[in-house]
Amino acid sequence: MRFYRFFFLLLILAAVVRGQSKAVNPLFSVPNRVKFASHLYKTGDYIRAFDEYRALLTGTPDDTLRLAAGLALRNLGRFDEAEDYLQGLFFFSRLKDYAKTEFLKTEFIRGNYSGFVNLSGESFYSPDTFSVGIKRLKYFTYLILQETEITDSAEFVSGFAESQRRVISKFYSVKKRPERKDELLAAVLSAVIPGAGKIYTEDYSDGIVAFIFSGLFYGLAAHNFAVAKNAKGALFAGIGLFFHAGSVYGSATSAQIYNAQKRFEFESKLIEYAEKEKYFLPDTEKLFIK
Amino acid sequence: MNKSLFAEISIFVFLFIIGHGNLFAGQPLKSQLAFADSLFKSGNYYQAITEYKRYLFFDEDSSAAGYCFSQIAESYKAGGFYEKAENNFREAMKFEKSINAQKTTEVDLIRTMILSRKTNCALNELDTFENKFGDSLIADYWRGWTYLLNNQPELASFYFNESLAGKEISERLNKIISDEYPLFNIKLMSYILPGSGQIYTGHYFSGAVSFAWNALFGYMTVKAFQDRRIVEGLLIGDLLWLRFYKGNIQNAERFAKEKNIKLVNQLIENLQNNYKGKKP
Numbered sequence: 047m048r049f050y051r052f053f054f055l056l057l058i059l060a061a062v063v064r065g066q067s068k069a070v071n072p073l074f075s076v077p078n079r080v081k082f083a084s085h086l087y088k089t090g091d092y093i094r095a096f097d098e099y100r101a102l103l104t105g106t107p108d109d110t111l112r113l114a115a116g117l118a119l120r121n122l123g124r125f126d127e128a129e130d131y132l133q134g135l136f137f138f139s140r141l142k143d144y145a146k147t148e149f150l151k152t153e154f155i156r157g158n159y160s161g162f163v164n165l166s167g168e169s170f171y172s173p174d175t176f177s178v179g180i181k182r183l184k185y186f187t188y189l190i191l192q193e194t195e196i197t198d199s200a201e202f203v204s205g206f207a208e209s210q211r212r213v214i215s216k217f218y219s220v221k222k223r224p225e226r227k228d229e230l231l232a233a234v235l236s237a238v239i240p241g242a243g244k245i246y247t248e249d250y251s252d253g254i255v256a257f258i259f260s261g262l263f264y265g266l267a268a269h270n271f272a273v274a275k276n277a278k279g280a281l282f283a284g285i286g287l288f289f290h291a292g293s294v295y296g297s298a299t300s301a302q303i304y305n306a307q308k309r310f311e312f313e314s315k316l317i318e319y320a321e322k323e324k325y326f327l328p329d330t331e332k333l334f335i336k
Numbered sequence: 337m338n339k340s341l342f343a344e345i346s347i348f349v350f351l352f353i354i355g356h357g358n359l360f361a362g363q364p365l366k367s368q369l370a371f372a373d374s375l376f377k378s379g380n381y382y383q384a385i386t387e388y389k390r391y392l393f394f395d396e397d398s399s400a401a402g403y404c405f406s407q408i409a410e411s412y413k414a415g416g417f418y419e420k421a422e423n424n425f426r427e428a429m430k431f432e433k434s435i436n437a438q439k440t441t442e443v444d445l446i447r448t449m450i451l452s453r454k455t456n457c458a459l460n461e462l463d464t465f466e467n468k469f470g471d472s473l474i475a476d477y478w479r480g481w482t483y484l485l486n487n488q489p490e491l492a493s494f495y496f497n498e499s500l501a502g503k504e505i506s507e508r509l510n511k512i513i514s515d516e517y518p519l520f521n522i523k524l525m526s527y528i529l530p531g532s533g534q535i536y537t538g539h540y541f542s543g544a545v546s547f548a549w550n551a552l553f554g555y556m557t558v559k560a561f562q563d564r565r566i567v568e569g570l571l572i573g574d575l576l577w578l579r580f581y582k583g584n585i586q587n588a589e590r591f592a593k594e595k596n597i598k599l600v601n602q603l604i605e606n607l608q609n610n611y612k613g614k615k616p
Binding site for chain 1: 390391
């Protein structure tokens with residue numbers, strides 16, 4: 047009897063050992079893969095983090111993993127796919143508020159500011175839990191949108207946290223009184239004095255060159271006309287006029303470039319600030335990064 | 337307690353331990369490394385990086401960290417991600433314990449820099465390498481490659497010649513140097529006779545056009561001064577003649593440089609395909 051019991055145990059042992067040798071590497075167990083994916087995300091390897099989350103989602107449907115996959119895609123700049131993942135959590139998910147908020151944030155990050163403003167106005171996309179943050183980001187977007195007029199500065203600034211108000215009021219002032227050069231004025235100035243428009247748009251070297259060349263050829267033309275060399279005078283006058291016209295057109299363009307550059311600088315500062323403030327929204331990443 | 341009962345209890349304990357997977361604790365990591373290596377060997381570098389990273393993440397002792405970082409770096413290098421390759425080689429160096437391993441990794445880092453054309457960084461790193469390991473033969477060999485890929489055949493030849501392994505390349509480079517267009521002479525020719533430098537480098541049409549423009553505007557300038565049309569002379573001379581005269585010299589130099597670079601590139605391509613020694 048004892049012999050059979052012993053033999054039976056040996057059989058079990060053999061089965062267990064064989065089972066172990068064929069078993070999945072524990073490094074690929076679900077908890078370990080989740081930990082590893084989180085590590086990859088944290089170290090900025092979003093593409094591999096996404097691969098891990100996607101692999102995990104095929105066997106383990108999980109809302110947190112889905113959210114993480116969406117955010118990894120967003121960090122990779124794959125916004126459409128990121129939004130697909132987030133939209134999958136809009137209904138019947140415990141993380142639906144997070145998903146909607148992150149969806150809105152994605153719209154902002156991808157530069158679809160008007161889309162963000164429209165969606166954030168809908169109650170479906172603005173869950174009460176995060177309504178304060180969404181409102182702040184919406185107000186902030188008004189600073190970026192060129193066509194938007196902000197009237198009441200006190201109301202605008204008071205929407206933000208105490209610590210943010212000083213910077214926000216600075217941005218507000220720039221939005222209200224942007225540094226820009228009038229294109230028409232630049233052209234008129236150059237029409238009166240060649241190169242003056244360029245000086246006005248702070249393109250000093252071009253302004254001086256335009257003044258010298260136009261002046262030189264006009265001077266030569268005047269001299270030739272004075273000594274009755276009309277053909278030569280006309281030639282030099284034509285060249286002078288050519289430089290003068292170029293200076294008028296160039297001044298208007300220079301003003302445009304100046305305005306576009308200032309606009310770009312302002313927008314870059316705004317986006318940098320939004321990033322620094324985590325888009326005024328709660329940190330969703332803490333849900334899956336431990 | 338009789339013997340058979342003792343045996344039964346022992347087997348139960350044994351089963352309990354392996355049932356909880358602690359008995360072969362080192363086994364999963366070992367097989368993980370083998371898995372990553374197999375991916376690397378099959379050229380699946382993207383996946384190999386993931387699996388090496390997984391190994392590193394779970395390997396608490398960092399027992400093979402140097403090796404894994406090196407393999408990750410090699411994978412990135414194979415994919416053309418040189419910046420990431422460099423970072424990982426640097427990480428690998430932190431974990432390498434033996435002098436030989438450190439030396440190999442440092443050379444791998446330098447090779448990546450050479451390949452990504454970071455000439456100054458590679459040269460600085462080579463100085464550090466030479467000071468640290470005192471191996472000037474290896475340092476000079478890779479200095480040769482650095483200069484070769486930076487289109488400086490004279491310096492490349494010098495350093496290849498200094499190293500034992502690079503004698504063959506040095507000889508081939510010397511032949512190229514003798515076949516190269518002499519930049520100084522070509523520029524001098526263009527100073528004396530505009531267009532001649534371009535013609536010498538085989539750009540006949542460009543040379544003829546350059547000569548014609550220089551002749552025309554030169555004549556107009558001189559004529560204007562002869563007729564005491566000083567302002568006109570200055571304008572034509574400065575805005576037209578000097579512009580074309582300067583352009584003729586610049587063009588001749590550019591054509592010669594292009595031809596010389598082509599010669600060196602042909603050698604690099606040839607070495608890439610046929611040279612049996614170590615390459616970046």
